[in-house]
Amino acid sequence: MSPPIRSLCALGFILMFARWCDGSCAEVDSMTEAVAGQDFLLGCISCKRREEVSGASTVDWHFKPAGGDEFFHIFHYDYPTSTILHEDFKSRLEWGGTKGTADLQIGAIYIRNVTFNDTGTYTCTFERSLFLALGTEHVTIKKTVELTVLAEANRELTAVISEIMMYVIIVVLQLWLIGVLIYCYKKxxxxxxxxxxxxxxxxKNKLIDSKETCDGVHLE
Incomplete structure (x- = not known):
């Protein structure tokens, strides 16, 4: 197989399996609009700058209602235990962050059965300990989410167009990949x-040469 053909086939297989590859941590902002009566994920991500350094974290969530003057401590997570700390959120908060380790990078929580009273400002605080060779370093990271609760979902036109384009691109790439694999197979x-x-x-040529050699031998 020629080098260009090999490269084309390799690219096709890379695209096929790339979707299952794990990417690095990315600090994506939380969504800020929830719908009353539905569940909502309050996002909070704090990536470690050096993955090779081990660490441990706790996560705390505080809430200030719209028009309120002070924050209330509503949730605490210290692996593997989560604690709901405010009566208004009893049985409605659930850990949605990093699981199976105390080295937390995702501190998200689910709000079950969102109500209009959940509108307000939420703060997510990471208390992180980094275990360095020269000692332990303590770091505090705070994220803020301004949440609005709506009666029904409000999808902006740009969001709808972006979602449609995303699916179109996925379909086109899959069709292109299938075409590449078929071309490679045929080649x-x-x-x-x-x-x-x-x-x-x-x-066949060897057989003919052998036959001609035999025909050219004369017995005495």
Whole structure:
């Protein structure tokens, strides 16, 4: 197979499996509009700058209602235990962050059955300990989310267009990938057929040469 064909096939297989590859941590902002009566994920991500450094974190959430003057401590997570600390959120908050380790980078929580009273300002605070060679370093990271609760979902036109374009691009890439794999298969099949034909022709030529050699021998 020629180098360009190999490269094209390799690219196709890379695109096929790239979707299952894990990417690095990315600090994506939380959504800020929830719908009353539905569940909502309050996002909070704090990435470590050096993945090779081990650490441990706790996460605290505070809430200030719209028009309120002070924050209330509503949730605390210290692996593996989560604690709801405010009566208004009893049985409605659930840990949605990093699982299976105290080295937290995602501190998200779910709000179940959102109400209009959940509108307000939320703060997410990471208390992180980094275990360095020279000692332990303590870091505090705070994120803020301004949440608005709506009666029904409000999808902006740009968001709808972006979602449609995303699906169109995915479909086009998948069709292109299928086309690349079919092309590669046909190319490989054709090259194998040509190789077998050359082998058969070579064997036939050897048989003819051998026969001519035998015919040229005269017994005395």
């Amino acid at each position: 490989i099949y054709a090259e194998n057929e040509a190789r077998e034909a050359r082998k058969a022709l070579h064997a």
